[in-house]
Amino acid sequence: MLAGAGAGGTALFIVANRAGLWSRSDRTPFGFGRPYSQSQLESELKEHGFLPERHATTLFQPPSERRFWRKTAGMWERLGGRLSVVVAGGVLMVLASKRVHAPTGTGLRATVRKPLEVLKPKPEAKPV
Numbered sequence: 001m002l003a004g005a006g007a008g009g010t011a012l013f014i015v016a017n018r019a020g021l022w023s024r025s026d027r028t029p030f031g032f033g034r035p036y037s038q039s040q041l042e043s044e045l046k047e048h049g050f051l052p053e054r055h056a057t058t059l060f061q062p063p064s065e066r067r068f069w070r071k072t073a074g075m076w077e078r079l080g081g082r083l084s085v086v087v088a089g090g091v092l093m094v095l096a097s098k099r100v101h102a103p104t105g106t107g108l109r110a111t112v113r114k115p116l117e118v119l120k121p122k123p124e125a126k127p128v
Helices: 038-047 067-071 073-082
Strands: 008-016 050-058 091-099
Touching (some): 008 038, 038 050, 038 091, 050 073, 067 073
Antiparallel strands (some): 050 091
16 A cells, blocks of 8 residues: 655555464465565565554464354454564564655756747737
């Protein structure tokens, strides 16, 4: 999700957590692809010109189709938010900004060989 305009912007990156239970099962959407640790994700973002600003971990509920786990999901999310050092969430989220400076120099100015004269005032017609 990108926001912002101009030479910079903000992006929210959501990836599977390498230490989470969700990336260890092929039955979840996060069991495919490449999971990251927090430090790996932030290093990758910095390498591509992003500045990580905030991060969060979520999806602490164990991946299961059983009714008990689905009904107690709220409790697991609250508990996991408090014990995130001990219990790894399934998803890492990082809010990062990208600052791109506009290039300077003579390459920016291009001369137009045949400019349109649409905006030039027309000479007034003389009365006959």
